[in-house]
Amino acid sequence: MAQKPSIPKGTRDFNAEAVAKRSYIIETTKEQFQLYGFQPIETPSFENSETLMGKYGDEGDRLIFKILNSGNFLFEKNTIELPESLNTLMLKSLDELSISEKIELNKFTDGISGKALRYDLTVPFARYVVQHQNDIVFPFKRYQIQPVWRADRPQKGRFREFYQCDADVVGSKSLFQEVEFVQLYDAVFNALKLDGVTIKINNRKILSGIAEVIGAQDKLIDFTVALDKLDKIGEEKVKEEMRSKGISEEGISKLQPLFSLKGDFGNQVKSLKSILSVSEIGLEGIKELEFINTAISNLKLKTATLQLDVTLARGLNYYTGAIFEVSAPEGVKMGSIGGGGRYDDLTSIFGKPDTSGVGISFGLDRIYLVLEELGLFPNTITDATKVLFINFGEKEALACLEAVTQLRQKGIKAELYPDAAKMKKQMTYANRRNIPYVVLVGKEELESKMFTLKTMETGTQEKLKLQDLLQALL
């Protein structure tokens, strides 16, 4: 036997059932997006390298799949210039390179690879907005559901090819957008019958404010990354990490009230206010949160809960205001199943400043796993063939095909077994495909122009005229 074929690490094949379940999630989500006024767009699978590189931090750059240019690099006309410090570069890992060496390496990489696979949907979306700004009507509400690729190490619920499902609005600073996104999360998960999710909310301005109060403005990212781990590694380890990042003991002690922050939205806000009383930006963040919370309390959510979580930080690189994260209902072991936030400056990297955006994302693969675990996929999802015609031979098969054609015209999913195989084999085929009805047309039926309809589950069968057969299967 030849060597078994395989697929690359971190990729998957989907069978009919998986496709049906995935499209159920996607279609349900799309429906809600459209109810909220979002329009679909799509962007290419790969972008020019410079569109993506440098937008996700060093860590992100490392995980971008680069596409090798085609052609013969050694051919006279295409020759690539090797970096001057080639020998040094060969001895160092990415982290050890100096800035000038990095520039040199990037230049070389650009020479052999000018394109890269899409790493997320947000940056290509920003590119889209800037590129088509004259045709777009602002505020621009779009949704996008497409695969993205990351050269990551796969883990549970983490792949190298996976779908993202984003909805964003650009060109409006209104906090009503945030309010609507909270409602949208609630609506989508409600439509998926996934009750009891928690929508956690925070605000980058509050994080900035806290960093300011403890004198760690310059270490904002280190500070928030550490704080973000609170429910995972606990208070002591978080403090330890902050110390190791050079945050002062005095500052850490000022954080103490933060660790014991409890209670409902109102109480948390109260204690936050006292911590942040000297920080203008922090108080602004609180004001924004209060606005959103008040609106949501008045509007009411169907099944989700809105919760303030000051430790929520997420990929901080572009969020500037509200930060969202959705976690699965209690009892389900799964990380976040969605996230998002406001970014005030994303399009300025492509030359269009002052365009505020806010958006949310759904973790399709994880939602799939959660729905699977809780048994929330409807049974009707995989409606396969309803009736199989047993093939007794050429003449009989021909008569069957006529009936099959008529059934199909009535919208009944019907098929004829292609070969005049043994009856047992054909029946087994029906069983394995979960086809509930079988029609037998042999010599006898052919002469009397009747059809024997057999219900597989009960084993009962009856002889019917074509008209009655149609009726019975409708």
Next chain:
RNA sequence: GUGGUUGUAGCUCAGUUGGUUAGAGCGCUGGUUUGUGGUACCAGAUGUCGUGGGUUCGAGUCCCAUCUUCCACCCCA
């Protein structure tokens, strides 16, 4: 990127300190039943033991490399 883990039949997995011809269950094919499936019984087929090197008289078993699986970290959806 760091540390660990996994790979044997279509699937799930056994396989002793290295020792003749590598096994089980399920599935598959055929038969009991030449026009009636799921059950039962009978018979049968299937493996470059992930791949490539090495050690050895001898390797599924030991060593090295590589790919793959899963997990923790980093990061993230």
